[in-house]
Amino acid sequence: MSRFFKATLFLLLLACAQPFAGVFDHPLKKEDSAGLEQVLSSMRKTPVVRGAFKQVKTVKKINREFISTGSFTIAGSDGIIWNMEKPFANQTAITKKKMVQRNTSGSVSEMNVAENAVFNKISQTIQGIFSGDFQLIQSQFQVYYEPVKGDKSRWVVGLVPKETTIKKQIASVELQGGTWLQRKDCRRRRKSRNL
Amino acid sequence: MEPVKPSRLSRKKGIALWVLFHAVVLALGLCAAPWTVDSNLYSVLPASDNLKDVGEAEALLSGRTMNHLTLLFGHSDFAVAKGAADEFHAALQGHPQLSKVDYGVSEKSMDQARAFAHQYRYTLQNEKFVEKVREGGGAFLKQNALEKVYGGFSMACLDRIDEDPFLLSGQVFEDMMKDLSFMSRNVAVEDGQLVVRDSSKVYVMWSADLVGGSISDGSASALYAIHEKIDALKKADPGLVVVTSGVPFHSYESASKAKAEVAIISGISIALVVLLILAVYRSPAPLLLTLFSISMAVVTALSVTWTLFGSIHVFTFVFGTSVIGVSIDYAIHFFTSWKLARAGQGHDGFQVRSLILKGLLLGFMTTELSYLALTFAPFPLLRQMAVFSAAGLLSSVLTITLLFAALPKTSKPALAQVPLKVVDLLLGSCRKAFGVSGAKKWVILTIALLVMAVGISQVQWGTDLRSLYSMSPALLESEKRAMELLDFGSTGSYFIVKGNSAEEVLQNEETFCKKMQQAESEGVVGNYLALSRYIPSREVQEKRFAEISAALDSTTVAEMLQSLGMTSDSAFRASLAEQPKFITPEGELPESLGKLLNSLWIGKVGDRYYSAVLPLHVPDASRLQELAKGLDAVTYVNKVGQINDSLTRLSWIAVVLVAVAYALVFIVLLVVYGPLGAFTVMRIPVASCLAMVAVLGYLGIPFNFFATVGLVLTLGIGIDYSLFFKERGVQSGTALAISLSAATTILSFGSLAFSGFVPVSTFGLAVFLGILCNFLLSFSIIVPKNKEIL
Numbered sequence: 001m002s003r004f005f006k007a008t009l010f011l012l013l014l015a016c017a018q019p020f021a022g023v024f025d026h027p028l029k030k031e032d033s034a035g036l037e038q039v040l041s042s043m044r045k046t047p048v049v050r051g052a053f054k055q056v057k058t059v060k061k062i063n064r065e066f067i068s069t070g071s072f073t074i075a076g077s078d079g080i081i082w083n084m085e086k087p088f089a090n091q092t093a094i095t096k097k098k099m100v101q102r103n104t105s106g107s108v109s110e111m112n113v114a115e116n117a118v119f120n121k122i123s124q125t126i127q128g129i130f131s132g133d134f135q136l137i138q139s140q141f142q143v144y145y146e147p148v149k150g151d152k153s154r155w156v157v158g159l160v161p162k163e164t165t166i167k168k169q170i171a172s173v174e175l176q177g178g179t180w181l182q183r184k185d186c187r188r189r190r191k192s193r194n195l
Numbered sequence: 196m197e198p199v200k201p202s203r204l205s206r207k208k209g210i211a212l213w214v215l216f217h218a219v220v221l222a223l224g225l226c227a228a229p230w231t232v233d234s235n236l237y238s239v240l241p242a243s244d245n246l247k248d249v250g251e252a253e254a255l256l257s258g259r260t261m262n263h264l265t266l267l268f269g270h271s272d273f274a275v276a277k278g279a280a281d282e283f284h285a286a287l288q289g290h291p292q293l294s295k296v297d298y299g300v301s302e303k304s305m306d307q308a309r310a311f312a313h314q315y316r317y318t319l320q321n322e323k324f325v326e327k328v329r330e331g332g333g334a335f336l337k338q339n340a341l342e343k344v345y346g347g348f349s350m351a352c353l354d355r356i357d358e359d360p361f362l363l364s365g366q367v368f369e370d371m372m373k374d375l376s377f378m379s380r381n382v383a384v385e386d387g388q389l390v391v392r393d394s395s396k397v398y399v400m401w402s403a404d405l406v407g408g409s410i411s412d413g414s415a416s417a418l419y420a421i422h423e424k425i426d427a428l429k430k431a432d433p434g435l436v437v438v439t440s441g442v443p444f445h446s447y448e449s450a451s452k453a454k455a456e457v458a459i460i461s462g463i464s465i466a467l468v469v470l471l472i473l474a475v476y477r478s479p480a481p482l483l484l485t486l487f488s489i490s491m492a493v494v495t496a497l498s499v500t501w502t503l504f505g506s507i508h509v510f511t512f513v514f515g516t517s518v519i520g521v522s523i524d525y526a527i528h529f530f531t532s533w534k535l536a537r538a539g540q541g542h543d544g545f546q547v548r549s550l551i552l553k554g555l556l557l558g559f560m561t562t563e564l565s566y567l568a569l570t571f572a573p574f575p576l577l578r579q580m581a582v583f584s585a586a587g588l589l590s591s592v593l594t595i596t597l598l599f600a601a602l603p604k605t606s607k608p609a610l611a612q613v614p615l616k617v618v619d620l621l622l623g624s625c626r627k628a629f630g631v632s633g634a635k636k637w638v639i640l641t642i643a644l645l646v647m648a649v650g651i652s653q654v655q656w657g658t659d660l661r662s663l664y665s666m667s668p669a670l671l672e673s674e675k676r677a678m679e680l681l682d683f684g685s686t687g688s689y690f691i692v693k694g695n696s697a698e699e700v701l702q703n704e705e706t707f708c709k710k711m712q713q714a715e716s717e718g719v720v721g722n723y724l725a726l727s728r729y730i731p732s733r734e735v736q737e738k739r740f741a742e743i744s745a746a747l748d749s750t751t752v753a754e755m756l757q758s759l760g761m762t763s764d765s766a767f768r769a770s771l772a773e774q775p776k777f778i779t780p781e782g783e784l785p786e787s788l789g790k791l792l793n794s795l796w797i798g799k800v801g802d803r804y805y806s807a808v809l810p811l812h813v814p815d816a817s818r819l820q821e822l823a824k825g826l827d828a829v830t831y832v833n834k835v836g837q838i839n840d841s842l843t844r845l846s847w848i849a850v851v852l853v854a855v856a857y858a859l860v861f862i863v864l865l866v867v868y869g870p871l872g873a874f875t876v877m878r879i880p881v882a883s884c885l886a887m888v889a890v891l892g893y894l895g896i897p898f899n900f901f902a903t904v905g906l907v908l909t910l911g912i913g914i915d916y917s918l919f920f921k922e923r924g925v926q927s928g929t930a931l932a933i934s935l936s937a938a939t940t941i942l943s944f945g946s947l948a949f950s951g952f953v954p955v956s957t958f959g960l961a962v963f964l965g966i967l968c969n970f971l972l973s974f975s976i977i978v979p980k981n982k983e984i985l
Contacts, residue, residue: 053347055345055347057344057345057353059353059354059356061353061354061355061356061357062356062357062759062760062761064759064760064761066344066345068345068346068347082347082348084345084346084347087341087345088338088341088342088345090342090345090346092346092347092348094348099348101342101346103338103342104338105338139273139385139386162386162387163384163385163386163387
């Protein structure tokens, strides 16, 4: 029987994130590689991770933040279920092959991931980040790493996509965690930001 | 010695006429510069009759496809594969003979696509989305946008949300990304590159178009550079695999192979002929004069072909090696008669010409009639081959009858005795073989006919294009690998849609796409690519704008802006005021969309406009044709199948042409020899043709279009032997000349049978068999009158 771990994705406001803002000044060193791989692989050992999320998208142009909350399930390499509850119900399931969405009215839309190379890449990347796949992360991103001083169990990882197509969607990703992923700060290119 | 009648044409006049003819031909040839050689594989093929209506449009589309090259650099380590592809790209980038080089996904192309989607966000929405707008109105648009704003995995860009609060551009962008520029389900993006993976390797994709499209246009240097770079990269890292795909690679290989073949076939033919002539005539004069005659024939053939066709196909060269075999025959007849006369006692060239003139002209006329028959075939390459050979042969006849006629009596050694003795032995054997009579004759005839009938019954009739081209194992493996890796799903079949304007084409396509959608839902096609899916007709674009803008009433807009926390609608209103914007296939398109649409939009050809619809992942291609039924504007194109039909139909035309050529020759012979004489001569090439067909049947070689062409030449060339025997009667000299002629012709065509190009080898083998039978059966003419003839 699978072990279930519960995690909570904490929303940290930008101000709170300030202590880690310098992670992008610390490219992953060779000597830190093994340590980071170990941290991430411990995340992978948990076959199913469930948690709550709070997502903040910041659009500077209109000076607005769009906040959504709900729960998520990460089932190893099988996929992710993103269950948004507020401001309205919306479920998204992403597997290696497709993305299925069900909206408030109950209507279901489906996208074959293989038919869209760009989305395919984004989907793989997102799954890689959430599942802590070090190999995948390293192949897709320039990796920055900064262990939290005084607390070896905590870490901060900065990721900058290598891919032009991904860069168009995501400028950088900042991950914070311990035994499991606790916070993901995804900065959109130019004027918007996801937390 | 036979009495010699003086010829009417004097030596001087003859030489002057020869010089004049060749001077004119050479001048024409010089004016035809630049002397291009076409080695494009596709230009060998005839146009399909079924495509006459859309022929030019189809040729234009095929031309684009034919120019395309795809390379995949594979390695177990992505970094190595990418490094090799980068190095290759750096080496080939900017090559003057390469265009539309496609390597990697540029940041610029993504920006362009987003800007384009924003600009046409009201008019390029897909039908499914508009249908939802129709059903749900403004409420749907609002909810759809909010899902994108709050959703976790949306590709929608929020940068211009003030102008586009309903995120319509994100919808268009997503549609564009689907299938866009990749077309293959296996292709992914990695480190800025398009890549495909198999179980052990990752392949980086590189593609380009050859400028001009054909190897003859100088693009061979680009292919040479490509091969050279690939070899260098492989040498540097033996683990690197480079998969190549595209018609230019095949044309390049065929051209290289054909050129090597021309050299080998011509070289062997000439060497053997030289040895034979030297051995028989025992002096260099006949050899040098014969080579001179052949050279003039080849120069004439080239000049006339370049003048009439503008360029010469490399396979005409291969076929043209037969000119050596044919034109040499007349020189042999001339020099055998010339040398047979002892020094100081025999004939000079003028007298020899009178001796052989009738047989020579009859032979020339029948051969030219055969070539003439070929020129009626609706197949440009065949016409070119016929013109090449006919011109060469004419030059050869003129050289012998006008130039060689000026030769004095020879004082050189007479003919070698050994060949004469061999021919005498042959004559003796043939007298015995063909001199049978009574019941024995009928038994032999019956057995021969039965054997031929069985052989003919086993013949596989028809032409299958796929069996005519055999690519090298390396190229075949490469194409298979590319097909497996990319899995474009293309069947080689497609539809061409026409209209009187670009708008009409799009409207016709939209009507047709309803059938394609139905076919997709029924599983007849897995998917399809059509221009109107990306750029609908103006009519549809107007309708879509009207429906979407109607749903954006002031309440919906106000609610949406409120949901987004926006206080002002000025940016939205100002942006909407600039709408609608319409796009046509000829409008300015982003790079990525342009690449895809370039393969679908054919454009204006003549007075009409054309586009292509590509069915993909088709389980049963035979069901495609019915999709175009009842739609006048849509033509189904299955090039391989339709060319096969055309070639098979051409084969029957060629058979009719053979019959017409035979009838004409028979009429000529009837006038010259009377009914019995004409029959005596004609039965030999007819029997030879039947025997040739039967042998092909026994060998299991399909009797295709190219074998039919061999049939025509069997008559044209083979009948000469019977004619000369008929004309010159029973004598060792004639038998020697005929044997030498047959030997040289058999050598020429026999060598073609070894060609790696199946049409050439089939043609060579057919003519070889036909000529061999003609030669052997022609001895039946020499049987004394008191013996019955088989």
